[in-house]
Amino acid sequence: MSSQVRVLLIDDEVVFLDSMSKVLRARGYHVGVARSGSEGLLELGAREYDVVVLDQRMPGMDGVTTLDQIRKTHPILPIIMLSGHAQMATAVEAMNHGAVDYLLKPAVVDKLSERIRTAVEKKTLLERLPR
């Protein structure tokens, strides 16, 4: 893994993608973006990432389905779920499906950055465990 943390943002809201990737890049992250779940899966097939920040509600493949698909090929890749739609059931569902965290939009960048760091730390440790 390179020293720069690689974050993949998957969200159908272009405005969010633009602003969040700008902010995360300014904080030293390498940021990739995808505008849908399927685009995100393709991106993960093509490049390595340390963490995925995934929107929960997207047209076509929604966040939880995307999460399930990612889990099949990247079992320990941490996925942080973001949602602008505050519902308890979806928060619990996301975590049950293996999201390491569930944050509500608008995401506070400090908090998201802290969660990304923890998630990456965890992934590094998980990689050391025998499977």
Place this chain on the structure above:
Amino acid sequence: MGPRRWTHRLFGREWWRPVEIRKDSRASLSLDYLTFKELTTSNDELLEIIADIERKLEGGTPFGMAYLRHRTVGCATHTYRMIICLDKLSSRRYQELHLVFTSMQKRLEAILDRTRLATAGTPRLVYSLTDIDGSVAAQVGGKSANAGELRNRVGLPVPDGFAVSTDAFAAFLAHQRLGDGLRDRQMNLEPGDRESLNDISQLAQQRIMSSDLPSQLAEAVLAGYDHLSRTLGYEPRVSMRSSAVGEDGEMSFAGQYTSVLNVDRAGLLDAYKAVVASLYSPQAVFYRSVHGIPDEDLPMGALCMTMVDAIASGVACSVDPNRPTAHTMLVGGAWGLGVGPVGGSVSPDTWVVSRTGTPTILTSRLGWKEVRIDPLADSGVAPVVVPPEERDRLCLSDAQVRELAGMLLKIESHYQCPQEIEWALDREGRFVLLQARPLRIAAEESESTVPDSEIDGHPLLLTGVAASRGCGSGVVYRFAEGDDLEAFPDGGVLVARNSSPQFVKIMERASAIVTDIGATTGHMASLAREFGVPAVLDTRIATKTLTEGLVVTVDANGGGVYSGRVERLLASSRAVERRSVLGTPIHAILREAADVIVPLTLTDPRSPRFRPGECRSFHDIARFIHEKAFEEMFRMSDRVTSVTQKATRLDERLPYLVYLIDIGGGLRRAQSPCVRLEDIRSEPMRALLKGMMHPDLRWWEPRPISISGFLAVATESMLAPGAGDGQRRLGDRSYAIVAEAYCNFSSRVGYHFGAVDAYCSELRSRNYVSFRFKGGAADDGRRARRCELIGEILKRLDFQIEWNGDLVNARLLKFPRDVTLRRLDQVGRLIVATRQLDMRLGPGSPIAWYADAFLDGNYLFEPSGSQAGSGPAPASREA
């Protein structure tokens, strides 16, 4: 017991061999540590949200459904995350927590979803006005229901038309998930953030205007219009008016929602969307929030009525709202459409009419009618200059005023409460009624006075109509059309030309309002009365006379504005009460939701009730998990026995053989077989060790041991079950799991077990020291006394203490970093100083004396002035 066994007991078997730990176990310990950190982070964030909810429960700050949803989901997320973390730490020992959580989640969802619009069944999208009365208010909204009631039940003239139902609104929101998008936008809204309120309102309105109506709804609205055209025999111009559920009820919503006037068939659908969009205007959102009305999916209907070609229009009140005991009615009217006098751009003619017997006109006042609002030829409306000869003529004859007063009394008699109506007079001289609503009247009537030309040296600057009673003083803020109300200063006096309902946005912050134009019967006056803001309107010269920054006192009992601060007037006027959301619908929802989140009933971990099934709230679940997580962390070092990679030995003079396991930034040279104190980066561990290595401890020197104490130890050693347990022998290894801000040290030394688990950083809320001590080699009484002493010392060092026989649990929470480190140093000293103290603590040993001695630095517990080796008086007596 043979000498060999004694040696083993004292020093342990094979103590010189390096400890081995498996590589994966180090990662596993690190993961546990991370999990524990996540758990405590969620605990902190949950407690922050709970504190915020408790503040909102006090009722002083308005909030919306977005706030409620955001906070409840935040609470649920953090609680569930804590459950998952505890699952990982405890190998799923507390599965019942999942059931308890799910049941609470369902309860909360039911509470929050009560405000959602139901879209089940076949919706009826349009109602003809002939089919409407008050009983269908929930289906068509307040304004349509009242119009139908006036027409069909009271038998008064109301223009023809139809209502677009609240089902239609629900269908619009469901179409292309418009409602979800609007809710998501509102999630970004923090209570009290006026700037984001404007931005989010604008985005929401744009989204509505750019959305397509579902085709079924569009067809139904056009079909309603076509039916109206067939009935009338021509294609009428219509008005599309808001008709929200709750509007024109107990809360007036005066002027908060849009009415689109003079619309033809082609403009009908956009007019409907404009009405819906007005739900999200900043002032409407603000109005709902201060009244505690859940703002999510608020059912909005619309009333489509044929336009009245009005000569004059206005508002009339069946009771003077400022003088309810005067037995008078108020009638206001001006030339043209009602939007002028109602919206505050025209000062209407006003009549005061007696209510007793046949309506009699008591006084009339000529308004300031420089303009009137007329319909345009194609669509829309525009102001037209009123010819001078008509400005000075009353817009109604005395007979017409009496006729209107008669209708007003009839409506009041029907509804059995004071009413406010909007009326229009057509070119044939017939009155039609556009709406009726309950009249809000002053809670307390203040005495009406005539303004003096001067009070206590403060000159009278101008006079006007006292439209909302009371007195207020402040700095003048001049508002011009298009100005930004955000800059309005708290406690200021708003001075404006017109009386606009948009001023609702500053009514919570204004001391008073003064306008050139306006009337008691206008929307803004209604709002000012609702908010208790003194208002003097129709002054005609306020914007010319009152300069920005001038301090004035507004006397809205007499209708005067004075220069400076007139204390006499202010002292005699009742202070305006701050609005509270206590008792409002949204506060009730919060109260119910808070019952599932906030109460803490699980307070005593020693109680048999301290178990998952007894959790009554998210707070209880968090409390339970927090406690159990600490227990799991104490057990962390148990797993070190299964490791295969070399742990790092601490090469320092200590009574224990200490091995360190670094799980993240705890050591400078993590790969070395041994390290010194200066190699330890873990601040809490370094502080603890510094305490244990304190030179005054002199643990290597021989200690006085009473004969009875020694015998007690020897006897217990031989009799104790599990005396052969390697983990309980003197000389065993101690393990410390360390990270940069964390340490978990456990010393299973001799016959006692001591463990310290600590986190220490700049973030005070996360700092803690947990200390647990158990056992000893002496008899029960001596062991218990040592625990008592340890507890007493720690209590004096600000720890919270729990005793249970020879077990003491102590916890220091949320102290600043430097204090936490100093306490850890003390704990280190305590661990060593009390190592074999149980042998000295016979019956009657003065615990307080020993505690004093420790805190005075007398770690050998010598009587003052004596040398090492002679014990304190009580122990010597026993010997």
